[in-house]
Amino acid sequence: EAEVAQSPRYKITEKSQAVAFWCDPISGHATLYWYRQILGQGPELLVQFQDESVVDDSQLPKDRFSAERLKGVDSTLKIQPAELGDSAMYLCASSLEGAYGYTFGSGTRLTVV
Amino acid sequence: AQTVTQSQPEMSVQEAETVTLSCTYDTSESDYYLFWYKQPPSRQMILVIRQEAYKQQNATENRFSVNFQKAAKSFSLKISDSQLGDAAMYFCAYRGSGGSNYKLTFGKGTLLTVNP
Numbered sequence: 278e279a280e281v282a283q284s285p286r287y288k289i290t291e292k293s294q295a296v297a298f299w300c301d302p303i304s305g306h307a308t309l310y311w312y313r314q315i316l317g318q319g320p321e322l323l324v325q326f327q328d329e330s331v332v333d334d335s336q337l338p339k340d341r342f343s344a345e346r347l348k349g350v351d352s353t354l355k356i357q358p359a360e361l362g363d364s365a366m367y368l369c370a371s372s373l374e375g376a377y378g379y380t381f382g383s384g385t386r387l388t389v390v
Numbered sequence: 391a392q393t394v395t396q397s398q399p400e401m402s403v404q405e406a407e408t409v410t411l412s413c414t415y416d417t418s419e420s421d422y423y424l425f426w427y428k429q430p431p432s433r434q435m436i437l438v439i440r441q442e443a444y445k446q447q448n449a450t451e452n453r454f455s456v457n458f459q460k461a462a463k464s465f466s467l468k469i470s471d472s473q474l475g476d477a478a479m480y481f482c483a484y485r486g487s488g489g490s491n492y493k494l495t496f497g498k499g500t501l502l503t504v505n506p
Contacts, residue, residue, distance in 0.1 A: 308492060310492075310493075317498070317499075318498050318499070319394075319481050319483075319496030319497050319498050319499055320435075320481075320494075320496050321496070322493045322494070325491065325492065325493060332491055333491050333493055366433070368435065370435070372492065378425055378427075378437040378440055379435075379437070379492075379494070380437075381434055381435035381436075382434070383433055383434045384433050384434070386433075
């Protein structure tokens with residue numbers, strides 16, 4: 278069964294450092310999402326891509342977060358500089374068409390110390 | 391803005407019994423989609439069931455079924471014959487139908503424990 282690949286699975290970084298996460302969606306899925314899930318809460322959308330274009334990044338803290346999806350395939354989410362409050366699970370998901378729900382990756386657990 | 395509320399932070403059920411998880415939502419849209427996702431300790435979110443708001447018939451997937459009350463904006467999940475593998479965090483989610491924004495709005499989740 279096709280999967281959404283994410284790496285790394287865990288990341289510990291010191292505050293003020295830069296950190297990056299990678300996501301490879303299911304082949305052929307044009308829509309890619311990055312969600313942030315703080316412990317004990319539901320995921321919140323950070324950014325949605327349709328192919329290589331950003332559809333929604335209204336909740337992305339643009340002063341420190343950036344996301345790109347060059348060539349409309351895999352994607353990278355970057356945080357610079359990291360803050361203690363950025364500790365969370367970062368989930369990537371992809372879909373062919375949103376009505377049928379997404380396929381999520383296993384996530385990257387970020388701890389900022 | 392749409393909101394999704396799950397009023398039960400934790401629930402428990404005996405193996406083989408039935409449990410119902412509650413979800414309410416707020417929206418001004420008439421057409422939308424609702425989902426239940428399961429997040430086991432291994433972390434990957436898995437789609438359990440979905441419901442299109444224009445469909446009156448409640449969705450069913452094997453042991454999982456929903457009670458969709460559009461007027462009351464309620465979308466509960468019933469798990470029958472609960473199994474140990476059903477233990478997980480369950481999230482209710484909403485998606486509007488407009489445009490190309492397929493953003494899901496999630497509730498805070500309900501942690502389900504299944505007791506042997």
